Amino acid sequence: MSMSEYVVELPILDISQPLQPSSLTSLSKACKDWGFFHIINHGISKDLCSQIHYLSKYLFSLPSEAKLKLGPFSSIKSYTPHFIASPFFESLRINGPNFYASAKSSEDILFDKQTSKFSETLQEYCSKMVDLSERILKLVLMSLEDGFEKLFYDSEFNKCHGYLRINNYSAPESFEDQVEGLGMHTDMSCITILYQDEIGGLQVRSHEGKWIDISPSEGTLVVNIGDMMQAWSNDKLRSSEHRVVLKQSVSRFSLAFFWCFEDEKVVLAPDEVVGDGNKRLYNPFVCSEYLKFRENNQRGRFEKVGYTVKDFAGIKSNL
Numbered sequence: 001m002s003m004s005e006y007v008v009e010l011p012i013l014d015i016s017q018p019l020q021p022s023s024l025t026s027l028s029k030a031c032k033d034w035g036f037f038h039i040i041n042h043g044i045s046k047d048l049c050s051q052i053h054y055l056s057k058y059l060f061s062l063p064s065e066a067k068l069k070l071g072p073f074s075s076i077k078s079y080t081p082h083f084i085a086s087p088f089f090e091s092l093r094i095n096g097p098n099f100y101a102s103a104k105s106s107e108d109i110l111f112d113k114q115t116s117k118f119s120e121t122l123q124e125y126c127s128k129m130v131d132l133s134e135r136i137l138k139l140v141l142m143s144l145e146d147g148f149e150k151l152f153y154d155s156e157f158n159k160c161h162g163y164l165r166i167n168n169y170s171a172p173e174s175f176e177d178q179v180e181g182l183g184m185h186t187d188m189s190c191i192t193i194l195y196q197d198e199i200g201g202l203q204v205r206s207h208e209g210k211w212i213d214i215s216p217s218e219g220t221l222v223v224n225i226g227d228m229m230q231a232w233s234n235d236k237l238r239s240s241e242h243r244v245v246l247k248q249s250v251s252r253f254s255l256a257f258f259w260c261f262e263d264e265k266v267v268l269a270p271d272e273v274v275g276d277g278n279k280r281l282y283n284p285f286v287c288s289e290y291l292k293f294r295e296n297n298q299r300g301r302f303e304k305v306g307y308t309v310k311d312f313a314g315i316k317s318n319l
């Protein structure tokens with residue numbers, strides 16, 4: 001077996017300029033095979049990411065009692081403490097469309113009304129993410145077939161909304177080589193845009209079940225396809241299982257922006273997307289029903305996610 005079987009070259013799209021046909025071809029292949037690709041020249045400065053990292057570090061360093069005022073059993077529910085996703089993972093959620101207001105309601109509870117740039121900074125980051133999500137989604141549609149972005153963006157994706165998860169991974173002390181910071185899962189979004197710090201540890205699962213590193217690279221953001229797009233595209237786009245592994249004594253930080261269909265959306269691949277003579281692989285389903293399904297299957301289990309959109313809405317005779 002040669003080493004090359006373990007290495008994957010994901011395309012790096014320069015999204016500051018129109019994509020060349022060859023870039024569209026590699027985008028289309030990456031979305032089908034891996035559901036992951038990279039973007040550069042995206043307009044998110046290193047400084048903005050460092051600022052959020054710095055402000056978040058302070059936030060996560062607060063005592064648990066303070067953080068637990070933000071959830072999961074409080075009315076605001078923006079905080080996910082350790083031992084829900086994994087012993088090493090905690091996160092804060094910022095909801096759109098008014099990201100400022102969402103960040104501010106967490107900030108006011110945590111920071112005792114003292115002024116910080118937390119909400120302003122997150123508003124800036126998230127509004128840029130909204131803009132990026134729209135542009136990237138159009139490129140993904142275009143990669144399915146030229147013209148699909150015009151045919152489907154406004155009719156199918158105009159009510160999409162976004163939310164950000166600020167992910168903080170604490171350093172494992174254990175002497176095992178690999179500890180899961182976030183177990184294997186698929187994202188429930190249409191697409192996810194991820195900033196990861198320089199530590200690494202994000203891995204995507206190949207069709208054969210091998211874990212492949214998605215290494216960080218400065219100035220690069222990771223984009224991945226979520227379950228909603230997998231179902232909507234009738235499996236022409238892949239929502240891959242991925243996870244985060246941690247190194248001993250090293251903490252890690254990431255920002256995951258999820259761009260999603262509205263809750264009441266009925267997800268159904270259009271005929272043009274399924275294509276003549278192809279079988280439809282999913283029954284239509286309401287977005288919020290799938291979110292509920294995942295929540296119920298996930299609660300209290302941090303080792304594995306076992307259930308995806310295939311289990312929920314996949315047409316059984318095709319499985």
Ligand SMILES: O=C(O)CCC(=O)C(=O)O
Binds near residue numbers: 194244253256
């Ligand atoms: O922290 C990361 O790099 C990945 C996070 C992730 O997959 C998620 O939040 O869904």
Ligand SMILES: [Fe+2]
Binds near residue numbers: 186187
């Ligand atoms: Fe994820």
